[in-house]
Amino acid sequence: MDKVKEGKIEINVPTGRIYDAAVFYNKDAEIVRDISVAVLSVFKTKVEDIEMLDALSASGVSGIRYVKEVGVKAVLNDNNPKAIELIKNNIELNSVEVEVSNKDANLIMRERLFDFIDLDPFGSPSIFMDSVARSLKYNRLLAVSATDGGALSGSFPNACFRKYAIKVGRTPYYSELGIRVLITFIMNSFARYDKAFRPLLFLIYKHYYRVYGIIEGSGKVTKMLKQYGTIDNIGPIYLGPIKDDEFIKQVIDELEKRDFKNKDKEIAILTKILREINVPFYYDISKMHLAKVPAVHDIILKLKENGFEASRSSLCDTGVKTNAKLEEFMKIL
Ligand SMILES: C[S@@+](CC[C@H](N)C(=O)[O-])C[C@H]1O[C@@H](n2cnc3c(N)ncnc32)[C@H](O)[C@@H]1O
Missing domain, CATH: 3.30.56.70 (N2,N2-dimethylguanosine tRNA methyltransferase, C-terminal domain)
Incomplete structure (x- = not known):
């Protein structure tokens, strides 16, 4: 094991190559986790009692950081027993109170409702999204990652259609296509439960595609679906706004207050997003x-x-x- 520091926590993580390890931990994603901490902190100014699910928790790094740095109640779930051992060890190391669950993520999301779900899978979130849509309460927060850029961004159209049921192809605007495929897929999943998904923030960092958004009531579903279209034979895909500038400004302000070592880089990423037109x-x-x-x-x-x-x-x-x-x-x- 190596001891690493991230934000306000210190955790044990497996030594050696990421994909050979018994439990997953990627130092590169620290920047994404810092931004997620800031996003949840801003959301917490609007909704006080948050019970969240770190659905695919691995070392527990995200969930423990949310508890320690934002002050939410959390369930840390993973179906790998070795991950559970490490999560328990890291909880003790950081003296936090956290519920640990060793279930299939789909199962726990069928059993319980949450105010915030962080879904950070290996590759695609596709097999979990229906359960996420069932489990998230109205007006609450979602964070989803995907690392299957080839499928999302048009390099592998068959894989994209299989996982996300959206027709894509190779385009010059492939990176934004990937983000919009992910958002459209999330929207489609929530629409089945009469819920709308309103995107707040998106980013691509290294191979991480990441989307944050709010779950809204059934009254907003039609408005959301009206913003779908087909472009260059791609679609049907959501063509509406994929960010909320006011929210992003608040996240930047939150990052300004924190002492994350990569804070300047994180603020630069968000400022670039803020400056782009919708x-x-x-x-x-x-x-x-x-x-x-x-x-x-x-x-x-x-x-x-x-x-x-x-x-x-x-x-x-x-x-x-x-x-x-x-x-x-x-x-x-
Ligand atoms: C990419 S890692 C999560 C990384 C973690 N969120 C972080 O910030 O470091 C994905 C995790 O999902 C777990 N996993 C995969 N399929 C699962 C399932 N069906 N139910 C629960 N956990 C699962 C794996 O054991 C692995 O620990």
Whole structure:
């Protein structure tokens, strides 16, 4: 075992290569966990008594951090008995009170309702989402990760259709496509239970696709579904807003107050997301076969001068988000 520090906790994690270990722990995801702590803290200013489920807990790192750093009640669940041993050890190490559960995640989510669920699977969240939709209460918070970028972002259309029932293909805007496939899949799952999902924040960090959002009542389902469409033979896919700027500002303020070692990087990630406009997808100018590629900054200025909305994309350095149609965009280029 190695001892590692993250946020306000110290935990034991297996030594050696991540995927050979008896229990999973990825140091790289610390940045995502820091942001999640800040997200839950902001949410807790609106909803006081939060009972949460860390559905796939592994070492317990996320759940223990939520308890210690946000002050929520938590159930830490994993179906791997070795993970349960380690979770118990890490709970003791950090002197926190936490409920531990050694069940299939689908089972516990069928049995109980929660105010916040963090779902962080190996690969795809697809086999758990129906239970998540059943288990989350109205007006409560969801955080979901996925690491199957190839399926989500259009490299493996058959895998995407199998897991998410959405038709995709290769596109220049593949990273945002991945986020929107994940969001659409979450929405579809909740719609079956007459619940709507309102996205608050998305991010891609290394191979982690991560989405946060609020579960809303049945009155919002129709509005959500009306924002679906088909584009470039892709779909049906949600084309509405995928973030809430007010919420993101509060998360940035929360990060400012914390002493996370990667805080500057985390704030930079969120600031980039905050600055992008809420228009679906982007034009990637590096993929447009231009003889001379203009600077993204100049293109955005020109688009704005011509009355269009425009910004960078947080997911693609050479991406331009705009409400200009392709023809209009090419003229400006
Ligand atoms: C990617 S790891 C979770 C990482 C953890 N959330 C973190 O922040 O480090 C996925 C975990 O899910 C557990 N798992 C896989 N299938 C499961 C199931 N059906 N029910 C419960 N746990 C499961 C695995 O044992 C593994 O510990």
